[in-house]
Every structure is written in structure tokens, then in C-alpha cells.
Amino acid sequence: MRFITFFSNIAILIFLFITILFGIIEKKNVLELFFEGVVEGEKIVISLFPTFLALIISVEMLNKSGIINFLSNLISPIFSLFKIEKELSPLILLRPISASTTTAVATNLMKQYGVDSKIGLIASCIMGSTETTIYVASVYSSKIKVKNIKEILTIGLIADFIGVITSCLAFKLGLMKI
Amino acid sequence: MLNIIWCFFILISIIYSIIVGSFESVNSSIFDGMKSAVSLVITLFGSMCFWNGIMNIVKNTSLINKINFLVNPIIKKLFKNVDENSEMYKNISMNITSNLLGLGNSATPCGLKAVEEMQRENKDKNKLTDNQILFILMNTASIQLIPTTIISIRTSLNSKNPSIIILAVWFSSFITFISMIIITKFYLSSKRRKT
Numbered sequence: 001m002r003f004i005t006f007f008s009n010i011a012i013l014i015f016l017f018i019t020i021l022f023g024i025i026e027k028k029n030v031l032e033l034f035f036e037g038v039v040e041g042e043k044i045v046i047s048l049f050p051t052f053l054a055l056i057i058s059v060e061m062l063n064k065s066g067i068i069n070f071l072s073n074l075i076s077p078i079f080s081l082f083k084i085e086k087e088l089s090p091l092i093l094l095r096p097i098s099a100s101t102t103t104a105v106a107t108n109l110m111k112q113y114g115v116d117s118k119i120g121l122i123a124s125c126i127m128g129s130t131e132t133t134i135y136v137a138s139v140y141s142s143k144i145k146v147k148n149i150k151e152i153l154t155i156g157l158i159a160d161f162i163g164v165i166t167s168c169l170a171f172k173l174g175l176m177k178i
Numbered sequence: 179m180l181n182i183i184w185c186f187f188i189l190i191s192i193i194y195s196i197i198v199g200s201f202e203s204v205n206s207s208i209f210d211g212m213k214s215a216v217s218l219v220i221t222l223f224g225s226m227c228f229w230n231g232i233m234n235i236v237k238n239t240s241l242i243n244k245i246n247f248l249v250n251p252i253i254k255k256l257f258k259n260v261d262e263n264s265e266m267y268k269n270i271s272m273n274i275t276s277n278l279l280g281l282g283n284s285a286t287p288c289g290l291k292a293v294e295e296m297q298r299e300n301k302d303k304n305k306l307t308d309n310q311i312l313f314i315l316m317n318t319a320s321i322q323l324i325p326t327t328i329i330s331i332r333t334s335l336n337s338k339n340p341s342i343i344i345l346a347v348w349f350s351s352f353i354t355f356i357s358m359i360i361i362t363k364f365y366l367s368s369k370r371r372k373t
Binding site for chain 1: 180187188198203204207208215219222228229230232235236238239283289290293294317319328331337339341346350353355358
């Protein structure tokens with residue numbers, strides 16, 4: 001267990017170290033490059049705000065109305081077959097569709113159950129190891145005007161589901177114990 | 179798509195809250211939501227800017243070539259009939275490298291260019307080629323080395339160890355990615371056998 005804590009703390013530092021080292025060796029203006037990226041990042045975050053505001057409010061409303069709980073209970077038998085926590089069902093169902101919605105849902109889950117709780121950790125892992133499959137597939141296929149993407153959606157969604165199961169498994173194996 | 183989801187979410191919560199009588203807390207949740215949205219964006223502001231800055235250093239040093247170099251054998255194994263010196267190949271490899279580094283903003287343009295170039299070689303324009311199917315599916319899987327967004331959200335919620343999830347994320351992404359490739363390859367070869 002100590003190795004995992006050690007590793008998760010050192011991984012980012014090693015990455016940073018190598019990056020800066022390469023910059024210095026190649027005589028680049030490292031700080032100037034950093035600033036350039038930051039300015040671009042600023043624009044991305046500001047452009048995200050409207051979507052976040054809209055979706056966080058709507059997710060919060062859904063949650064407080066009690067309908068999320070109601071629906072989670074309805075579909076929990078299917079998820080419990082795969083030993084998936086029913087609290088995660090809104091996250092799992094929305095994950096393939098929209099990144100900002102699931103960011104809102106995941107943040108909500110972590111607040112509600114605790115960021116370092118079982119639910120919080122599995123939700124984090126699901127967010128990190130799956131993508132917005134339906135969204136990505138439709139962006140790419142509409143670019144080349146191909147309408148039939150059934151096969152991509154089927155395989156992509158199966159893969160997402162595998163991601164959910166392996167995230168639960170990662171918790172059981174103790175890969176993210178605090 | 180998002181338009182429908184948003185309107186549906188709001189309408190259904192209001193209807194449901196009136197039925198079960200939870201409308202008071204739904205009303206106050208609007209104001210809670212505003213606050214959370216601002217705090218989430220502030221959290222992401224620091225993290226997104228920081229990582230974009232760092233990744234910009236990576237992009238402008240030979241480190242990116244090193245990562246490309248590591249990615250190349252995988253591309254050669256997975257994609258058939260792709261010329262190593264073609265523009266398409268470069269776009270595929272830049273797309274995968276950007277995805278690894280979590281640079282969505284540079285991954286998508288390269289990726290779109292790559293599928294367009296694949297489309298040019300496609301004989302039946304209404305059907306995806308094997309390479310296109312595989313490439314789009316690779317983009318629907320998460321292969322990010324450092325899950326920065328989720329780590330910064332965890333930081334903002336006062337986690338005892340925000341980055342503890344890294345190993346689990348790698349484990350889960352790796353298995354998911356490999357099984358997706360296997361399923362895809364299996365599907366494509368069974369399709370070929372049929373025709």
C-alpha cells in the first residue's frame with residue numbers, strides 16, 4: 001500500500017522534472033513557453049464556464065428533487081449484477097454523452113459521499129479512465145459525413161462498461177487506498 | 179444534444195419535485211449550483227492553465243518526438259496500409275500523443291484531419307474503413323497519462339491525497355483500451371470473413 005501512495009505522489013513530480021530538464025538542455029525559454037500555454041488554458045476555462053454553470057445547476061436540481069435517487073433504485077438490480085454501486089448509476093449513464101455533465105455529477109457525488117470514500121474514489125477512477133464515447137464518435141463521423149456508426153457505438157459503449165467494472169475492481173484490489 | 183439534456187433535466191426536476199413535494203430544496207439548489215459552478219471553474223482555472231503551460235513546454239522540446247517515437251510501434255501494429263511518411267500517419271501519431279498528454283485541444287484537430295485523409299482513400303464513402311473504425315474507437319477511450327481535471331477537483335474537495343487515483347486510472351484505462359482493441363480486431367476480422 002505504501003508503494004501506491006509513494007508512486008502517486010512521485011509520478012507527477014518525475015514528469016515535471018523531465019519536462020523542465022528537457023527545456024533547459026535544449027536551451028528553450030521554459031518560462032515563456034509555460035506562459036504561452038497558460039494563456040491558451042485561460043481561454044479554454046473561460047469558454048467552459050457557461051456550460052458548467054448551466055449543467056451544474058441542472059444536475060443539482062435533479063439531485064435535490066430526488067429523481068436521481070428514484071431512477072438509481074430502479075436500475076440498481078442491473079448494476080448490482082456486476083457488483084457496481086447503485087450511487088454511481090447517474091454517472092455511468094451520462095458519461096458517454098457529455099463531459100461537462102459528468103464532471104458536475106462526479107463533483108456532486110464526491111461532495112455527497114466524501115471525496116475519499118469508496119464512491120468518491122471509484123467515481124474519480126471512472127472519470128479518469130473513460131471518455132465521452134457518443135460525443136466523440138459523433139464529432140468524428142459527422143466530419144466525414146458517415147451516418148452509420150452503430151458498430152463504433154456498440155464497441156465503444158462496451159469498452160466504457162469495462163472501464164466501470166475495472167474501476168470498481170481497482171478499488172477492490174486496493175489500488176487507491178487512503 | 180446538450181440542449182435537449184439541459185432542458186429535460188430542468189423540466190423533469192421541477193415536475194418531479196412538485197409531485198413528491200421536494201420543491202423547496204430544488205429551489206435552493208439553483209443558488210447552490212451557481213456557487214458550485216464558480217468554485218469548480220476557479221479550481222479548474224489553476225489546474226488547466228498550469229498543465230497547459232507544462233504541456234506547451236513538452237510540445238516545444240524534443241520530448242514530444244520521444245513520446246511520438248514510443249507511440250509509433252503501436253500505430254504500425256494497429257493500422258494497416260499506412261505510409262510512415264504520409265501526412266495521415268503524422269496526424270494519427272500527433273493525435274495519440276496529444277491524447278496521452280491530455281491536450282484535447284490539439285488532439286481533436288489532428289484526429290479530424292486523420293479521418294478526413296482516411297476518407298479520401300475510402301472507396302465506399304458511406305461506410306467507415308477498418309482504419310477509421312479503429313482510430314475513432316481509440317479516441318473514445320481514455321489514455322491520458324495524468325488525469326489532471328479529476329485530480330484538481332479532488333484537491334478542491336480537500337482530499338487527503340488527490341493523486342492517489344493515478345495507478346487505479348492507469349490500471350483501468352489499460353485494461354479497457356486493450357479489451358477495446360481486441361473486440362474491434364475480432365469484429366473486423368469476423369466482418370471480413372462474412373463478405
